[in-house]
Amino acid sequence: MSTALTIAGLTLKELSRRRVVLAALVLTAIILGLAAWGFASLPRASCGRNPCSEVQIRSAASILLIMMMFMISFVIALGAAFLAAPAIAGDIESGVALSILPRPIRRRDVLLGKWLALAGVITLYTLVVGGILMAIVSLATGYQPPAPLLAVAYVAAEGVMLLTLALLGSTRLGPMACGIMAVVLFGVAWMMGVAGAVGMIFQNQAITNIGVIASLILPTDGLWRAAAYHLSPTFLLATAAQVGVSGNPFIVAAPPTPAYHVWAAVWLVAVLALAAYSFERRDL
Amino acid sequence: MRCSTLPTASSNSPAPHVAGSTTVNAPLPQPEGGAAGAAIRTLDLVKQYGSITALAGLTMTVGRGEVFGFLGPNGAGKTTAVKLLVGLTRPTAGQAWLLDVPIGDRVTRRRIGYLPELFRYQDWLTAREVLALHCALADIPAAERPREIEHTLETVGLAARGGDRVGTFSKGMQQRLGLGVALLGRPEVVFLDEPTSALDPVGRRDVREIVRGLKARGATVFLNSHLLSEVELVCDRVAIVDKGRVVALGSLHEVIGGAQAVRVRLTGLNGAGHAALHSYGDVRHEGDWVTVTGLDADAVPDLVADLVRAGVQIHAVEPRHDSLEDRFLQLLTRPDDAAVEDTS
Numbered sequence: 001m002s003t004a005l006t007i008a009g010l011t012l013k014e015l016s017r018r019r020v021v022l023a024a025l026v027l028t029a030i031i032l033g034l035a036a037w038g039f040a041s042l043p044r045a046s047c048g049r050n051p052c053s054e055v056q057i058r059s060a061a062s063i064l065l066i067m068m069m070f071m072i073s074f075v076i077a078l079g080a081a082f083l084a085a086p087a088i089a090g091d092i093e094s095g096v097a098l099s100i101l102p103r104p105i106r107r108r109d110v111l112l113g114k115w116l117a118l119a120g121v122i123t124l125y126t127l128v129v130g131g132i133l134m135a136i137v138s139l140a141t142g143y144q145p146p147a148p149l150l151a152v153a154y155v156a157a158e159g160v161m162l163l164t165l166a167l168l169g170s171t172r173l174g175p176m177a178c179g180i181m182a183v184v185l186f187g188v189a190w191m192m193g194v195a196g197a198v199g200m201i202f203q204n205q206a207i208t209n210i211g212v213i214a215s216l217i218l219p220t221d222g223l224w225r226a227a228a229y230h231l232s233p234t235f236l237l238a239t240a241a242q243v244g245v246s247g248n249p250f251i252v253a254a255p256p257t258p259a260y261h262v263w264a265a266v267w268l269v270a271v272l273a274l275a276a277y278s279f280e281r282r283d284l
Numbered sequence: 285m286r287c288s289t290l291p292t293a294s295s296n297s298p299a300p301h302v303a304g305s306t307t308v309n310a311p312l313p314q315p316e317g318g319a320a321g322a323a324i325r326t327l328d329l330v331k332q333y334g335s336i337t338a339l340a341g342l343t344m345t346v347g348r349g350e351v352f353g354f355l356g357p358n359g360a361g362k363t364t365a366v367k368l369l370v371g372l373t374r375p376t377a378g379q380a381w382l383l384d385v386p387i388g389d390r391v392t393r394r395r396i397g398y399l400p401e402l403f404r405y406q407d408w409l410t411a412r413e414v415l416a417l418h419c420a421l422a423d424i425p426a427a428e429r430p431r432e433i434e435h436t437l438e439t440v441g442l443a444a445r446g447g448d449r450v451g452t453f454s455k456g457m458q459q460r461l462g463l464g465v466a467l468l469g470r471p472e473v474v475f476l477d478e479p480t481s482a483l484d485p486v487g488r489r490d491v492r493e494i495v496r497g498l499k500a501r502g503a504t505v506f507l508n509s510h511l512l513s514e515v516e517l518v519c520d521r522v523a524i525v526d527k528g529r530v531v532a533l534g535s536l537h538e539v540i541g542g543a544q545a546v547r548v549r550l551t552g553l554n555g556a557g558h559a560a561l562h563s564y565g566d567v568r569h570e571g572d573w574v575t576v577t578g579l580d581a582d583a584v585p586d587l588v589a590d591l592v593r594a595g596v597q598i599h600a601v602e603p604r605h606d607s608l609e610d611r612f613l614q615l616l617t618r619p620d621d622a623a624v625e626d627t628s
Contacts, residue, residue: 095404
């Protein structure tokens with residue numbers, strides 16, 4: 001375990017020295033600044049000739065917040081993929097791994113150390129950015145989603161899932177190939193999730209099954225839907241049901257089942273274990 | 285301890301097939317040289333990458349305290365052999381032991397140091413931080429680390445640059461740092477894969493001094509190199525590898541001493557003279573000088589007599605020993621089916 005902590009510390013130092021953290025913080029500050037500006041101007045918006053009602057402002061705020069969180073979840077997923085893709089592959093490609101791995105250490109501890117550091121960074125970043133965004137919306141419009149903390153936690157979990165998958169790829173693929181693979185799979189899972197939702201609207205079992213299978217193979221979209229559920233207030237769900245747009249990837253009416261949570265946890269542990277096994281077996 | 289009495293013959297079977305012949309847990313064949321055992325032992329070690337055979341049945345023994353030169357042309361399998369020994373890769377077949385423990389054992393790796401051929405250290409860390417990281421990974425007690433780091437920086441000539449980032453280092457300085465990393469924790473076996481490739485003459489001399497220092501404290505040094513002059517200066521024994529197997533192994537004297545060479549300055553070389561030269565050994569022309577290698581020392585007067593008889597004018601005759609380079613070239617230019625030589 002001490003090896004894992006040493007490597008975790010080293011990974012954090014690398015992120016800091018390579019100015020990854022600084023770049024992320026600057027860009028995030030710009031995004032949050034723009035969000036604050038937008039949400040602050042929402043109460044002054046006019047609906048037709050009259051000022052918007054409180055209900056209308058809350059509805060707009062809830063939809064915008066979901067869209068913002070989706071954008072953040074996308075950024076976090078991309079960030080996770082591109083942080084994890086070179087984590088192992090980069091060290092192998094550069095030759096750094098050749099000096100570290102002959103030490104009396106287990107490769108799985110090296111992998112675990114990298115995972116701990118990157119998962120920690122992704123989680124902390126999501127909590128901070130999600131928290132600030134929720135605070136901005138609340139202060140600017142008075143609107144609070146049903147379960148903001150849970151929603152942020154699901155977005156963080158989504159990032160950690162993709163991070164773990166990219167780490168598995170990183171034990172076998174080059175950094176660029178691995179990053180591309182993770183992002184493509186993330187996009188495919190999201191698209192198939194949308195297809196599944198469409199299947200539900202049109203009551204087409206085959207298309208619905210595609211969504212279910214995708215959410216099992218890569219649970220990122222399933223976790224986004226969990227986050228979206230906790231961001232969807234009842235008045236928004238009611239409106240969506242009235243106009244027939246329920247089942248879309250942004251307004252989600254039902255939380256994931258307990259079985260899905262168990263599956264997501266099993267998936268995470270299994271992929272991490274597979275990454276460790278793959279790294280242990282890798283010839284350098 | 286010298287292990288020239290150990291069974292060190294190398295197989296020259298065309299397609300080594302040793303999987304299943306013995307198991308890793310089988311009792312070790314005990315060396316004859318004493319109770320201390322060997323630093324490194326390999327038995328028919330094979331490594332294949334897909335259809336490419338990197339090692340084709342490597343068998344050798346390196347005694348403890350030896351400075352062992354592992355020589356071969358590019359692509360001979362030298363780096364693959366080291367990677368197998370330090371646990372970076374797994375053998376396809378065969379067995380090997382490091383300090384009498386089967387390779388791949390994590391705890392034994394606490395007792396080794398390794399400078400990879402393609403060395404690269406985190407360029408965003410300082411030299412001191414790189415050494416501190418390796419101290420932590422090598423499980424060196426925390427209390428000893430500061431002294432160990434400063435001593436190592438001093439040894440490899442980086443004391444003044446310890447606080448600088450590796451990214452600002454020249455290639456030679458990075459190689460010195462790599463050497464320092466390999467020396468941390470007083471390892472019993474140090475693997476140096478082309479340790480002087482990026483160094484200037486001063487750096488090379490420093491490496492020789494470091495290797496001699498390691499030998500003086502009883503460590504084993506496994507020096508992987510194609511710089512034969514370096515090997516000649518520091519190694520007790522050498523193995524010459526080609527196409528993944530050992531083609532000669534023994535002390536420097538044994539590997540080089542078997543054959544001699546003679547340089548003859550001559551003019552008027554005719555067909556009969558050519559034939560005479562070639563009947564004594566390998567012939568190399570350099571202007572008026574002709575070097576004949578691989579002939580017996582006693583045969584030099586006969587060679588001169590045959591040349592004179594052929595009408596060739598002899599101006600000078602310089603008998604001499606082969607250099608390691610001569611021997612190396614001689615071994616590597618032999619036909620593929622040539623017998624493998626064990627000179628120990």
